[in-house]
Amino acid sequence: MHVDILTLFPEMFTGVMESSILKKAQDNKAFSYQTIDFRTYTENKHNKVDDYPYGGGAGMVLMPQPIFDAVADVSDQYKQKPRVILMCPQGETLTQQKAEELAQEEQLIFICGHYEGYDERIRQELVTDELSIGDYVLTGGELGAMVVMDSVVRLLPGVLGNEHSAPADSFSTGLLEHPHYTRPADFRGLKVPDILLSGHHEKIKKWRHQQSILRTWQRRPDLLHSHSLTDEEERWIQSQDKDF
Structure with a gap:
């Protein structure tokens, strides 16, 4: 370009x-x-x-x-x-x-x-x-x-070091991005969620998707107008966030 x-x-x-x-x-x-x-x-x-x-x-x-x-x-x-x-x-x-x-x-x-x-x-x-x-x-x-x-x-091919970085950004999927954590696993008593330390990639993928939905629901609910939630996702949100 x-x-x-x-x-x-x-x-x-x-x-x-x-x-x-x-x-x-x-x-x-x-x-x-x-x-x-x-x-x-x-x-x-x-x-x-x-x-x-x-x-x-x-x-x-x-x-x-x-x-x-x-x-x-x-x-x-x-x-x-x-x-x-x-x-x-x-x-x-x-x-x-x-x-x-x-x-x-x-x-x-x-x-x-x-x-x-x-x-x-x-x-x-x-x-x-x-x-x-x-x-x-x-x-x-x-x-x-x-x-x-x-x-x-930053979206041009080869610009970002990881080719999966841009597609996972907030708004690229229609949702806000999930939370991120890095070392140490326990910082002053604040711990990384166990699921991220499990090594179970499918469960981690599901957790991240759920967290993206929840974060979007809490911070930018307007974005969900164009993103249809499944019945299972709506039930999960209700069980996690009592204010909605």
Whole structure:
């Protein structure tokens, strides 16, 4: 996968993109990226990329010309039209399922805005996806783009050390992930459940599935609206959690 990031602040990406899993993905040739300062595309003699909104109002709005030209220039490098993702608080909220969908792409373009917003023609003509990472407003789209890229790149083949890690993550199965434990088995009187020390893989698998269901029921019951429980699973939840 290759990602192009259109931003006014390319320096913001250096630390994140050159660390941890994102750095490993680049080292393994699974992922590459470049940042493009779309201010360099402006035809304005003062290098402006924003202007006051028609009709009045507070704040400044990003002008269409620099972003249109930047996207056109970047897109010319691709054999087919890439997905163009606009980071925007009005966009679709990022989910694990959306990350899995984007992980199937070979090229992505992110547009990171600042100021009050974008000229609407950018949305109408250039963008294939509008994404948000939550119901709040950030100074710009850069931090959101980093979050999206991290969630997507870790799903690419060969990026994570264990190929079974990503499919078992919270939300990938529609449930929250089960609890994890490691050594020591007894830490200050807090003990690891006996089942995990038993070596009985089928019983451990069943226990983990039950714990995923219970944790989802307690913390994110809304997720169960799209995950049908069997009669046996519902009876087990009722026997474990008296509050539900």
